[in-house]
Amino acid sequence: MLKVESISKDYREFKLREISFDVREGEHFIILGPSGSGKTVLLEIIAGIISPDRGRILLRGEDITGLPPEKRNFSYIPQNYALFPHMTVFDNIAFGLKLRKIPRKEVARKVREVAESLGIDHLLHRKPRTLSGGEQQRVAIARALVVKPELLLMDEPFANLDVQTKSKLIREMKRWRKEFGFTAIHVTHSFEEALSLGDRVGIMLRGRLVQVGDVRDVFSKPKSEEVARFLGFENIIEGVANGRILKVGDLRIELPREVWGKVRVGIRPEDITIFMEGVKTSARNVFKARVEGIEDLGALVKLTLNLGGIILRAFITRSSLIELGIREGEEVYASFKASAIHVFP
Numbered sequence: 001m002l003k004v005e006s007i008s009k010d011y012r013e014f015k016l017r018e019i020s021f022d023v024r025e026g027e028h029f030i031i032l033g034p035s036g037s038g039k040t041v042l043l044e045i046i047a048g049i050i051s052p053d054r055g056r057i058l059l060r061g062e063d064i065t066g067l068p069p070e071k072r073n074f075s076y077i078p079q080n081y082a083l084f085p086h087m088t089v090f091d092n093i094a095f096g097l098k099l100r101k102i103p104r105k106e107v108a109r110k111v112r113e114v115a116e117s118l119g120i121d122h123l124l125h126r127k128p129r130t131l132s133g134g135e136q137q138r139v140a141i142a143r144a145l146v147v148k149p150e151l152l153l154m155d156e157p158f159a160n161l162d163v164q165t166k167s168k169l170i171r172e173m174k175r176w177r178k179e180f181g182f183t184a185i186h187v188t189h190s191f192e193e194a195l196s197l198g199d200r201v202g203i204m205l206r207g208r209l210v211q212v213g214d215v216r217d218v219f220s221k222p223k224s225e226e227v228a229r230f231l232g233f234e235n236i237i238e239g240v241a242n243g244r245i246l247k248v249g250d251l252r253i254e255l256p257r258e259v260w261g262k263v264r265v266g267i268r269p270e271d272i273t274i275f276m277e278g279v280k281t282s283a284r285n286v287f288k289a290r291v292e293g294i295e296d297l298g299a300l301v302k303l304t305l306n307l308g309g310i311i312l313r314a315f316i317t318r319s320s321l322i323e324l325g326i327r328e329g330e331e332v333y334a335s336f337k338a339s340a341i342h343v344f345p
């Protein structure tokens with residue numbers, strides 16, 4: 001339904017370069033990238049707030065590049081929600097309907113309906129500053145959905161919320177989507193949001209959209225090392241492949257498919273299992289490793305492992321670390337499935 005064609009914007013210190021992708025009807029499209037990669041600029045260009053230097057935006061085949069924001073029938077939720085502070089929750093939600101000259105009775109009915117769906121009908125008389133972050137976000141979403149937009153644009157919708165509120169809103173977002181049937185472009189740096197809400201994802205790095213595809217495909221098959229590193233394939237090793245076997249120094253690693261010659265592969269720290277001598281495993285890739293470093297990350301711990309000269313990082317839970325009695329300088333076993341290995345093209 002929406003086609004973004006070669007959109008560019010030059011701010012000199014920052015350039016958005018030739019962004020092209022399309023969004024399908026009813027889809028939840030995620031733009032995933034680190035801070036400063038240009039996600040907000042791109043979203044504001046789609047919203048019509050910023051005009052691009054080059055490129056076009058087409059909605060159902062019609063060129064809307066020059067159309068002002070209010071003529072696009074998109075709802076845009078900026079990162080700070082931008083609720084009107086002097087208005088009640090009711091008036092905030094009603095704002096877009098009143099602009100569209102909808103009769104008062106109908107406005108009241110629609111506002112109540114959407115407020116009920118979003119679980120904020122008890123807050124309609126309140127002012128935004130008296131609400132929690134999660135409640136404010138619900139109001140912003142209600143205000144966006146009540147006008148039945150062609151497209152819902154969300155900039156880091158859950159960034160300012162605590163972990164529990166964020167998880168709850170993510171779950172509910174799925175339900176609202178079924179109920180309201182919206183099409184969304186959702187900008188975020190959160191893998192959790194991408195994986196739990198996204199149908200397709202575009203990875204944005206340094207002003208470029210470097211890969212677009214189904215969320216699970218992109219996460220399991222990053223097409224470049226740059227994308228792989230961003231998506232958490234922290235262990236990248238190079239070796240010589242001879243069919244299903246990759247030789248790296250003295251290690252022989254079983255690969256998920258046949259490859260020949262010099263290749264680079266990636267493995268995520270979370271795909272490496274750690275155990276001690278004496279434990280039976282059916283994994284084909286099992287290596288003795290020396291623990292060279294232990295980094296505390298809260299519930300998870302990151303180990304630096306030396307597998308005969310090859311350094312790999314692996315996550316284990318803190319409770320496993322304690323249970324297994326792992327300390328620096330000790331020998332452990334590291335295993336990973338061939339299917340967890342990503343071979344770079």
Ligand SMILES: Nc1ncnc2c1ncn2[C@@H]1O[C@H](COP(=O)(O)OP(=O)(O)OP(=O)(O)O)[C@@H](O)[C@H]1O
Pocket residue numbers: 011013014033034035036037038039040041042189
């Ligand atoms: N009006 C402007 N003039 C000059 N540079 C700008 C302007 N607006 C944005 N930029 C720059 O564009 C770059 C991308 O900014 P943007 O806000 O799109 O990043 P982002 O990916 O949304 O990051 P974050 O997640 O931190 O919001 C930044 O370096 C920013 O400083």
